[in-house]
Amino acid sequence: MSEILVNRRDLAFQLFEVLETEKLTERTRFAEHSRETFEAVIETSDKMARDLFASHNALADKDEPRFVDGKVQMIPDVKRAFDAYAAAGFIAGSYDYELGGMQLPESVMAACNGFFTAANPGTAGYAFLTKAAANLIRVFGSEAQCRKYLEPMLTGHYAGTMAMTEPHAGSSLADIRTSATPTDQGHYLIKGAKIYISGGEQEITDNIVHLVLAKIKGAPAGVKGISLFIVPKYLTDDEGNKLGRNGVALAGLIHKMGYRGTTSTALSFGDDADCHGYLVGEPHQGLKYMFQMMNEARVGVGFGAAMIGYRGYMHSLEYARERLQGRHPSSKDPETPPLAIIEHADVRRMLLAQKSYVEGATALCLYGARLVDDSNTHPDETIRRESGLLLDLMTPVIKAWPSEYGPKANDLAIQVYGGAGYTREYPVEQCFRDNRLNPIHEGTNGIQALDLLGRKVWQADGAGIQALIRRMQVDLEAASDKRCQQWAYSLSETVQKAVKVTQTLGSALMKQGADRALANASCYLHLVGHICVAWMWLRQANVATKALQTAGSEEERHFYNGKLQAAQYFFHWELPTVAQDIVLLTNMDDTCLEMSTDWF
C-alpha cells in the first residue's frame, strides 16, 4: 500500500489554479511569502503527516487510550507526533511573526492540516484543539492570560480543550449548569460536570488549558448568561511553575466508534477540591466568543471530513487498479484473464462518486478558508465585508456537506474493496468509523440546518444570499465551452428554483411560524449544499477546460480530463437529486412534522 493520502497535484490545482492563492502574496500580511514558501510548508506537512502520523493511525485505533490509576495511558507515538507538529511551528502557523508564527494564510494552513487529518485524525485532534483554544485566548484573553497560557500553547508545552457539552446539554448549550462563583482573589470557583471533552486528559503535555463554559451565579437565563473560563489542569505561578493540581478531575473515558486516539473524557469540576477558573473577557459573553471562532472551527471540521474521505478514495482507487476480478459482461470466454476491477463500469461509478464528493468538498472548504483570509486581509473594505457575510452564510454548509458526503465516500471505498473493505486488515473501515463523528460534533448537522434556514439566510437582510448568487453568476458566465455551459445552465436553473423555495419558506416563517417552516430544514441544507458543491465543480471545470488547451503532457491532460469527468458526474448524477428537496420544501411537506410520537 502506498502512503499517498491526498493527491498533491489536485491540491496544487485547487489552491493555485482555481483559488489563485499566490495572489495573496500581494497583500501586506503575506508579502514575505511566495508560492515556494507555501509549497515548502505543504511539503513539510505531507512528509510529517506520513512519517509521524499515518504510521500509528491503525495502532492508536486498536490500542486506544486507557484509564489507569486516574491517569490516561496511550501509545508513545502520539506524543512524539504532537511534539514534532508543535516544534515545527504549526500551532502558530497563521499567527504574526512576533508571536513565533509564520503569517500563513488560513487557506494554506487548512491545506497543511488536511494532511494530518487524512493521516491520523485522532492524533491530529490534540493539535487542532490546542490551536482552536489558543485562538480564543489570543482574541479575547487579557495580556496576562496570553503570556501565561497562550505562549506555552503555541509551542505545544500546554494543550487546550473546549469544554462545553454537559450530560444533559449538548445541542442546547443554553441549558448548561456548570456554575462559577466569584471569589475576592480574582478567580472563580467552578463546579459542575462536562462530558465528551476531547483531549480532556492526557500525558502528552505539561499542562492542559480547558476553556470551560459556565454560568456565573445570578446570571441571566439561557445563552445570555454563559461565560468563558480558563481552567488549567495544574495551577501555575506567573513564571509557569506548577503550584499543584487544580480541582478538575477525570471522571472517566468514553469508548468510541472512531477517533479513538483522541481521549474523550468526562470531567468533574470542583468535586473533591476547589477548581479555579479565570474569566476570559467580559462576563456573560462566553457563547458569543465561542461563536466568533466557530466559523473557522467548523470549516476545520468540514475539511477534516473531506480529507478522511479523500484518504479512503485514494486507497480504494489503488486497490481497484490491482484487484483482479471478473470479466466484461460481453466476454463469453472463461479462459480470458480476469480484469482489474477498475475496468468495471460499476466500480468506476463508485470511484467517480468518491472523487466528486471528496474533491468537491475539498474545493468547498478551501473556498471557505479563503473567505476567512479575505474577510481578514482583503485590501478592499467592501470585499472584506462581503466575504465575512458569505462565510457566515456558508459555514453551516461547509461543516455539514463534507461531513455527510465524506462518510458516504468512505462507505463507497469499503464497497470497492468488497469483502476486504469490511475487514480490519485494510484501512478503509477505520476511515469510515473516524469520519462518522463529523456529522455529530461542532453542532450536529440537524442543528446546522436550523442555523442555515432559521438564521443565516435572513441575516443582514439576505445580503449573504445575494453575495452568493452574485459570485456564482461570475462563474456561470465564465463557462466557455459547450459542456461547461450546459452545466452552468442546470446550475442556474437550480439556483432559480432555490430562490423561489427560499421566498416560500421566508413567508411561511412569518405566517405559519418557525416550527412549521423549519421542519424540513435538512432538505434545505441539502439543496444549498448541492448547489454550492455544483458551483465548486463548475469553477474547477472552467479552469480545467482552459488548462486542457495548453496542457503540455499526457499526464496533465489526464488530470484535467479527470476533473471534467468528475464535474460531469456531479452534474448528471448528483445535482438532479435536489429535485426531491425542492418538491418537499415547496409543498411544505408535513409528513415528519405531523407524525405523532405515539404512532411509532
Add this chain to the structure above:
Amino acid sequence: MKVLVAVKRVIDYNVKVRVKPDNTGVDLANVKMAMNPFCEIAVEEAVRLKEKGVATEIVVVSIGPKAAQEQIRTALALGADRGIHIETDEEVQSLQAAKLLKAVVDKEEPKLVILGKQSIDTDNNQTGQMLAALAGMPQGTFASEVVVDGDKVNVTREVDGGLVTVQLNLPAVVTTDLRLNEPRYASLPNIMKAKKKPLDTQSPADLGVDLTPRLTTLKVEAPQTRKAGIKVGSVEELVDKLKNEAKVI
C-alpha cells in the same frame, strides 16, 4: 570548518514507480519528487556538526533541473547556510555528477564533503567514491557514525560483517547510511529564513564539465511481481523442491 553537502532531487519514496510504455525509462511526468532520503541524512549530519560547533558553514549543492532548487531550499530550511544550483535538464550520470562536484570542491575548498551513499532512483552507489578519487581525498562510505577529531574524522562504516571504523585525514568525503541519524523536519520559521539565504546558480559549462553520458540505457523494465509462496509439508519436500524445481542447491 566548511562542510559541503550534495543533495539530489529524486522520485518520492512513497510513489509507485511506473515504467514508460516504450521501456526507455521511468515516467516522471507529474510524479511527486523529493529529496533523496540518504541526502536528507547527509544534511542532518552537517547541521548537527554545526550545532556542535564543529562546522561553521554548510554549503549545499544540487545538480538538476530548475525545480531542484526546491530541494536546496529544503536543505536551507533544515539549517544549511547557502546553496549552489548547477542547472541542467540533461541526464547526469554518476561520473559527471562527481566531476561537477569536484569542480565545486576546488572552488569552495570544504574540509568535509557529505553525500548520501546512493540515490533511490538509480541506486548506483558511486558518486561519493568517484568524487573522492577525482579530488584525491580519503573516503568513509556507508557511515553510521561520524566524529570529527581535530584535523581527522573517524567514520564508523556499516559493512557486511558488522562495523568498521576508519580514521581519515581532512579534507575527506563521507557517504551516509540509513542509521547515521534521524533527519529533522523543516520548521515553519526556518522555511521563511531559508527564503533569504543565498542561492547561486551555475551551469555545467561554467564549471567546464561535459555531460555526455558514458553509459547507454538499453531497456528499463518493471521488476517481476512476486509470486505467491507455497507451503511445503516436510523438510524432505522442501529440499526436493529446492533441488529439482528451483535448482538452487
